[in-house]
Amino acid sequence: MIEAEHLTKYYPPPFRGFFDLGSLRDFLGKPREEIPALIDLSFRVREGEIFGLLGPNGAGKTTLCKIANGLLEPSSGKLLIDGHDSFREHGKVAGEMFTVFTGERDMWGIFQWRLSVQRNLQFIARLWKVPEGEIGERIEYALKLLNLWEKRDEWYQKLSAGMKQKVYIASALVVRPKYLILDEPTVFLDVITKSEIHDAIMALVRDFGTTVILTTHDLSEAEKLSDRVLLFNKRPILEGKPEEISRKLEVDFDRKVLLVVEGSAPCPGGYLVRCIRKGNFTHVTAYLKSGEVNEFLSRFPSGKVLSARVENLSLEDVFMILFGS
Numbered sequence: 001m002i003e004a005e006h007l008t009k010y011y012p013p014p015f016r017g018f019f020d021l022g023s024l025r026d027f028l029g030k031p032r033e034e035i036p037a038l039i040d041l042s043f044r045v046r047e048g049e050i051f052g053l054l055g056p057n058g059a060g061k062t063t064l065c066k067i068a069n070g071l072l073e074p075s076s077g078k079l080l081i082d083g084h085d086s087f088r089e090h091g092k093v094a095g096e097m098f099t100v101f102t103g104e105r106d107m108w109g110i111f112q113w114r115l116s117v118q119r120n121l122q123f124i125a126r127l128w129k130v131p132e133g134e135i136g137e138r139i140e141y142a143l144k145l146l147n148l149w150e151k152r153d154e155w156y157q158k159l160s161a162g163m164k165q166k167v168y169i170a171s172a173l174v175v176r177p178k179y180l181i182l183d184e185p186t187v188f189l190d191v192i193t194k195s196e197i198h199d200a201i202m203a204l205v206r207d208f209g210t211t212v213i214l215t216t217h218d219l220s221e222a223e224k225l226s227d228r229v230l231l232f233n234k235r236p237i238l239e240g241k242p243e244e245i246s247r248k249l250e251v252d253f254d255r256k257v258l259l260v261v262e263g264s265a266p267c268p269g270g271y272l273v274r275c276i277r278k279g280n281f282t283h284v285t286a287y288l289k290s291g292e293v294n295e296f297l298s299r300f301p302s303g304k305v306l307s308a309r310v311e312n313l314s315l316e317d318v319f320m321i322l323f324g325s
């Protein structure tokens with residue numbers, strides 16, 4: 001079981017040297033405020049479940065994964081893995097855990113660029129003490145499941161970014177850890193690769209009873225994979241089954257419109273809209289229903305609109321609408 005108890009992490013303000021006024025002030029007098037990353041986060045992950053930690057950019061997802069891996073010490077509170085403190089007693093659980101750190105774009109850190117995919121996976125299998133007689137069969141299973149079998153003799157360096165990310169997930173399938181921590185495992189990937197990785201994660205849980213912590217800022221990914229979800233933004237916001245979270249996050253809007261308008265444009269009334277003047281331009285952000293977009297655009301003189309972009313809502317936008325942050 002994995003349990004977070006009032007987990008809190010503040011980073012010190014960055015030290016840029018004594019010639020930086022802020023850093024000098026920290027040294028001489030009243031220090032600047034520390035940077036909050038996690039505040040009083042408590043949750044419990046049961047054996048064999050996928051627990052989704054859903055949060056926008058900067059919510060603290062990677063910080064939590066680093067604490068789980070003993071790479072960071074919490075400022076207060078603790079994270080317990082099988083009853084062991086993840087930072088102080090990391091050695092007792094390290095062999096039971098595997099982490100995929102894609103959220104930090106450090107996805108290539110553990111692989112040798114000029115070794116084949118297969119040799120890399122053999123190396124990782126031995127590091128995690130997979131029985132020698134099982135290594136070949138596990139690698140074949142993992143690579144076939146992820147459509148990478150044809151690439152087994154390719155240098156790791158020659159794979160596309162998406163394939164490299166799949167090799168990272170394949171490592172987890174080879175190790176078959178008791179606990180798998182996935183830090184945004186499908187960020188930057190196309191839908192097909194995403195779905196292959198989703199299938200692999202579900203296979204690990206179904207066939208080998210792995211317990212998974214999945215961090216993501218993708219609501220639909222959390223919904224598809226997780227048994228339970230904790231929505232957080234440094235602090236906990238909501239915890240529940242994915243469908244309960246989605247229901248609570250439902251907003252009346254489905255489009256975000258971004259405009260740059262020449263000069264000073266008055267903000268049209270009757271919409272959830274923000275207009276910010278920057279130099280000779282006004283930057284307009286509006287949240288709308290899809291049927292309202294044309295009407296909204298017609299409120300601005302077309303000659304004055306320098307650029308217009310219409311996007312689907314991201315989790316960050318939903319946060320903005322619901323919580324105004």
Ligand SMILES: Nc1ncnc2c1ncn2[C@@H]1O[C@H](COP(=O)(O)OP(=O)(O)OP(=O)(O)O)[C@@H](O)[C@H]1O
Pocket residue numbers: 011012014035036037055056057058059060061062063064103104217
């Ligand atoms: N080494 C660091 N020093 C100072 N502040 C940091 C450090 N690492 C992270 N932070 C800050 O802590 C907060 C949480 O960052 P973290 O990277 O854990 O969030 P995240 O949810 O993984 O974000 P993203 O989705 O953008 O990867 C952010 O405000 C970030 O700026």
